[in-house]
Every structure is written in structure tokens, then in C-alpha cells.
Amino acid sequence: MKTLKIPEATIVRLSVYSRFLGTADRRGITTISSGDIADGVGVSPAQVRKDLAYFGEFGTRGVGYNVKDLHRHIMKILGLSAEWQVSLVGLGNLGLALAQYKGFRERGFKIRSIFDSDPAKVGTTVNDVVVEHIDNLEEVLAQQGAQNGAIAQIGIIAVPTPFAQSVADRLIKSGVKAILNFAPVVLSVPPEIELRNVDLAVHLEVLTFNLALHKS
Amino acid sequence: MKTLKIPEATIVRLSVYSRFLGTADRRGITTISSGDIADGVGVSPAQVRKDLAYFGEFGTRGVGYNVKDLHRHIMKILGLSAEWQVSLVGLGNLGLALAQYKGFRERGFKIRSIFDSDPAKVGTTVNDVVVEHIDNLEEVLAQQGAQNGAIAQIGIIAVPTPFAQSVADRLIKSGVKAILNFAPVVLSVPPEIELRNVDLAVHLEVLTFNLALHKS
DNA sequence: TTAAATTTGTGATATAATTAACTATGCAAT
DNA sequence: ATTGCATAGTTAATTATATCACAAATTTAA
Numbered sequence A, B: 001m002k003t004l005k006i007p008e009a010t011i012v013r014l015s016v017y018s019r020f021l022g023t024a025d026r027r028g029i030t031t032i033s034s035g036d037i038a039d040g041v042g043v044s045p046a047q048v049r050k051d052l053a054y055f056g057e058f059g060t061r062g063v064g065y066n067v068k069d070l071h072r073h074i075m076k077i078l079g080l081s082a083e084w085q086v087s088l089v090g091l092g093n094l095g096l097a098l099a100q101y102k103g104f105r106e107r108g109f110k111i112r113s114i115f116d117s118d119p120a121k122v123g124t125t126v127n128d129v130v131v132e133h134i135d136n137l138e139e140v141l142a143q144q145g146a147q148n149g150a151i152a153q154i155g156i157i158a159v160p161t162p163f164a165q166s167v168a169d170r171l172i173k174s175g176v177k178a179i180l181n182f183a184p185v186v187l188s189v190p191p192e193i194e195l196r197n198v199d200l201a202v203h204l205e206v207l208t209f210n211l212a213l214h215k216s
Numbered sequence C: 001t002t003a004a005a006t007t008t009g010t011g012a013t014a015t016a017a018t019t020a021a022c023t024a025t026g027c028a029a030t
Numbered sequence D: 001a002t003t004g005c006a007t008a009g010t011t012a013a014t015t016a017t018a019t020c021a022c023a024a025a026t027t028t029a030a
Helices: A008-026 A034-041 A045-053 A067-077 A093-099 A102-106 A134-147 A161-173 A200-215 B008-026 B034-041 B045-053 B067-077 B093-100 B102-106 B134-147 B161-173 B200-215
Strands: A064-066 A085-089 A111-116 A129-133 A153-157 A176-181 A194-197 B064-066 B085-089 B111-116 B129-133 B153-157 B176-181 B194-197
Touching (some): A008 B200, A034 A045, A034 A064, A064 A067, A111 A134, A194 B200, A200 B153, A200 B194, B034 B045, B085 B134, B085 B161, B129 B134
Parallel strands (some): A085 A153, A111 A129, B085 B153
């Protein structure tokens, strides 16, 4: 497979295009131009075409793109044709919100297992998923993996900061290949593990930085 | 003020350095080198120095940086010496999680007002903040602004997608200068308004893209 | 049929960001 | 004092990303 180093920004934009195309499709739009997409998501038409060009030719010159087709193609590119096993660790306020987050389901992500250390939470059901004790993480993930052959597993970490690294270690040892980390701490993971950090305070700080600039 | 276009990536890293320095400070570390910081947050030492160089000289050659000093400087750069009025709109699962998120308070952000449309929630208290009805948004923000003179206000949008744009419009009309949007939709706002989007599904899709690549 | 209008795909260019290399400075040991 | 070592600050080189401009393809209208 030829992989000419795709910019991450391109992937993020593809994800946004995909969401936009889904909306357009539901509205009954069948054909769309790079300019339409660009207007819809706030980038330039050239950027849209360049992003798509990394992966092939999906449009018709003089016409545009077929909405359904392009949507399908991008979903495929993003790896959304496979089913991913998503596990959530930590059912505090944030964890609960993530477990019930509609945006995940809308984009095809279903959380398969949930772990927490609070005995009061273990055994309860969130969105049809029974909460497991975190002590059973390895066991449950092994089972889950066995059920689904080679499909890679994704872990979401929503535990308090001091526990995040050990949870990451255990997830990885259990075969998880990608981690979405909400704890505001820099995790150390092997290079082959995909890691993304979501630090909500960082976003606020980028805003305050920009505001502080404008005011002076 | 000279503002030589600071890369946004630099701001994000500064925020991470700042968090790291806070931890180091609490551990009693007084002096730190660019290499130490780099190791701690997973970037190169040159990157650390380059990022800081945009804003001045904060270290001592041959020695390193004073942890407390550098921390203070970065906080100042990020605009965290001012107090920001943060309002949260939407108290669903995600909104509630954000309202109680410790990470915000740890970094100095305090949510001053919370709005929701559900009568059952209005009047309840979350983290010492009384939930207001969203119909009163303009009124409450006007009061809040008046109390605090010229300090800019920040709005966090955690309402369902269909309502996000109108909430944004109302926030802006009420004087909010920066918006952190959690609704998975592209908002259109005037160019002078600072906008950041947090789309949780996008993060998962970047992970699946990378996993899909590695597997082929 | 031809011409005009549209819109993609892409090579060339420009811009931006990162990395590397170097210089200057300060400290510690002798 | 002098030398050696560590490390910040800075300039230059490299790499990555985004923009631009145009040729190629398709449709529509005359």
C-alpha cells in the first residue's frame, strides 16, 4: 500500500466533509461541488479537492461529486466500514456523558464495554452496556477480542489523571491499538499505539490567548 | 503590539508546557531545562525553545528555566492572569460533565452561569451556580458583563446540534467574544469572534483512519 | 457542431512550521 | 583565571502544508 504521508489536518477535514455530506444526503442533495462543500465547512474549494486527491478521483469535471458516492468513499477512507470495538474506562461525569453521547452512535461508533472501580456503578446498565469492574478489564477485553477476530479495539480513558497511565498500560497489554485520552496528562505509549488527547482546558486557553491578543 | 503570527500549534503546546510546569512546581522542582520539558511532554527541546522564543527570553544559558517564573510567564501569555466569564449553555449529559469538570477549575476557569431549556433543571444548582432558563440568556449575560467591566466573556455550547447556531448568535449578540462549541456542526460567526470546535467523533475517526492504514 | 460555462484534478508556487546547527552565556571545577 | 561543560537563544535549512492557476473533461446553449 502506498501511503504518501497524509497530513493529519486532511484527515480531520475529511471527517468534517463526511459529516457534511451525510447531512446533504439526508436533505436529498445528489450532486455537490467542491465549492459547495467548501462553503459548508469553511475551507477553500482547492483545499477540498487537494484533500480528496490524496485518495483518488471521486468527481466528474464540469459536474461535481455524487453525494452518496463521495460520502461512502470518505467513510471507507476513514476506516468506518469496519466495526470497531470501543471500550470506555471511567464512568464519572465525563465518562457517563461519553457513554451516552449521541454523536458517537450517529457516526457508527458503539461502546461495547464500560469499566469503573466504583462498586455502586458496577452491574448497572448504561445504554444497554453492563458496567464491569475495572479489575476485570483484561478478562472482558480478551473475551471481546475473541468474539470479533482480528478487528482492532479502541479504548477511551476518562479516569482521574493519576490513574490514566496505568489504565493505558493495561489497555495496551490487552490488545487495544488506539486510545482516546481525556485525562489532562501526557501518556507514554509504544509508538505503534495510536494516541489522541482531548484536553478541554487547552481549548479554553487557546481562546483566552487569542482574546488577550486582540485586546492589546 | 507586534504580533508576528504565532502558530496555533505553539499555543496548544504552551498550554501543555504550562500544565507540566505546574506539576513540576508542586513536586518541588525549581529549575528545569528545555530538554526536561521536552521529555515530559513529548516534543523536541528545540521546539520548546522556539515556542518560548516567540514571547521573549525566559531562561538562563547553561542553567535552564526557573520553574515558577516560566510557569507564571506562560500563564500570562495564555491570558490566564485575567479572569474570564465563562457561560455554559446546555445541561445535558455533556453539559453537566463540563459544568463539573475539575480540569477547568484546576486551570483557573470558573463557570459563572449555566443555561438550559428544561424547566426541571432551571433553578437547580450545579457547582454553586443556579441554572437559568435559556430565555433569560441575554438578561443574565448583560448583568454578568456589567458586574465585571470590560472583561470578555466566553460561551460554551453543549446543546443539541439543531440549536447550536441560534445559541451562538444569541451569545454573540450578548457580547460573548469567544465560543467553545461541542455541537458537531459548523457554526458561522463573524470573523472577530474566536471559535473553537470540539468534535469528539472526529477524534475517533482520526484513530480509525490510522488503524486502517496500519492494517493494510 | 461549436462555443461558452462549469468544475475537477494537478503541477507549480508560496507560505508555514519544524528541525538542525550554531553561537553566546553562565556555572563549576581546578 | 582558565578550561570544560551545559544550555538558552537564534539563524539557517529542511520539510510540510496550503494556495494558486490552468489544462482536461463534461454539460448546456446556440
